[in-house]
Each structure stands twice: as structure tokens, then as C-alpha cells.
Amino acid sequence: MTKPLTQYGNVLMSWQIPEYEKHERSKKWYFFAFLIAAGFLVLSLWTPNFAFERQNFLFAIIIVLISFIIIVFGSREPDMIHFIIATEGIVIGNVFYDFDSLDAFAIIYKPQYNTKGLYFEFKNKLRPRLSIPIDEANPIKLRDILSKYLQEDLERINEPNSDFLGKYLKI
Numbered sequence: 001m002t003k004p005l006t007q008y009g010n011v012l013m014s015w016q017i018p019e020y021e022k023h024e025r026s027k028k029w030y031f032f033a034f035l036i037a038a039g040f041l042v043l044s045l046w047t048p049n050f051a052f053e054r055q056n057f058l059f060a061i062i063i064v065l066i067s068f069i070i071i072v073f074g075s076r077e078p079d080m081i082h083f084i085i086a087t088e089g090i091v092i093g094n095v096f097y098d099f100d101s102l103d104a105f106a107i108i109y110k111p112q113y114n115t116k117g118l119y120f121e122f123k124n125k126l127r128p129r130l131s132i133p134i135d136e137a138n139p140i141k142l143r144d145i146l147s148k149y150l151q152e153d154l155e156r157i158n159e160p161n162s163d164f165l166g167k168y169l170k171i
Contacts, residue, residue: 008096009087012145015137017092018078023170025074037067070171083132085145090120092130099149106156109139115159118142120150131163 044059081093089098097120106119116139120130134142143152158164 008084008089008091012085012087013137013142014082014084015135016080017083017133017135019081019093020073020078021133021166022078023074023167025170029170033067033070037063085142092132097130102150104151104153105146106153107134107139107143108156108159109134117159117163119153119156119160121153129160131160 040063041060044056044063047056082091084091089096089100089102091097101122101124103121103123105121108115108117108119110116116134118132118134120132122129146152
């Protein structure tokens with residue numbers, strides 16, 4: 001049953017997704033992350049920036065900012081946002097993506113490996129892929145709906161390496 005959504009057509013399917021994936025990190029993880037960040041910080045101050053032949057302070061600032069962001073986001077719970085598939089495109093929170101801007105979709109559903117994802121590729125190859133957790137959504141119904149609007153990437157049988165590394169490294 002579709003629900004009306006005047007701005008983007010009728011809602012075909014919707015569920016809530018976390019704003020970002022929150023990882024459970026142990027004290028050991030934080031210890032090793034601190035060691036790696038400290039090593040990069042020492043490296044940035046030890047190696048010269050070849051343009052100015054002095055320490056690379058910009059690299060040091062970037063390392064500190066990344067560390068700060070990981071600590072802040074690791075300590076708070078992600079907000080839940082709506083993911084909507086409508087007849088005109090997809091809506092993630094308040095952002096609308098028209099089907100015309102999307103190239104293909106792939107569904108990777110391997111519960112035994114804790115991999116349940118929906119991936120969208122853009123026609124503009126400079127835009128990064130969208131990764132949407134499908135959790136309890138029905139992947140068969142999802143495939144039926146999306147295949148009416150987009151081509152399915154049947155060659156993608158595993159989650160992208162970037163998502164795998166993100167899960168493995170808990171970043």
C-alpha cells in the first residue's frame with residue numbers, strides 16, 4: 001500500500017536508519033588509535049612540508065581534528081532519520097535524490113556476515129555511493145520496487161571495500 005507524499009510522489013517503502021553507524025569500541029581500540037594518531041602527529045612535525053621546508057602543521061591539525069571527531073561521534077548516539085523510496089526518487093532525511101541522478105542499485109543481504117545493505121551509484125562518478133542499512137526491510141520487496149526505476153548492479157555480490165574496512169577498523 002502506498003502512502004501519499006505530494007512533493008516526491010507516492011511512498012512505496014520507508015524505514016528509519018541511523019544517521020551514521022555507531023561502532024562499539026573497547027579501551028584497547030582507543031589505546032591503539034591514540035598510538036597511531038600520536039605516531040602521525042610526531043611524523044607530521046618531524047617531516048618537512050616540501051613547499052615551505054618546515055614542519056607540516058596542517059597535517060598535525062588534521063590529525064587532531066579527526067581524533068576529536070571520532071571521540072565526539074563515538075560518545076553520542078546517532079539520530080534516526082527517515083529513508084523513503086517514492087515514485088520520483090529516494091529521500092534520506094531532508095535530502096531528495098531523483099531517480100534520474102542515480103545510475104544503479106545493489107542489495108547485499110548476507111545476515112550470517114551481518115551485512116544487510118542497499119547501495120546506490122550516481123550517474124556522476126565523482127559523487128560517492130550511498131550506503132543504506134536495510135536491517136529489517138524486506139530485500140525482495142525492495143528489489144521489486146527499485147527495479148522498476150533503476151538498473152540493478154548484479155555484479156556487486158559483496159559490500160564495498162570501504163564499508164568492510166569501516167566495519168573492521170570501527171571507524
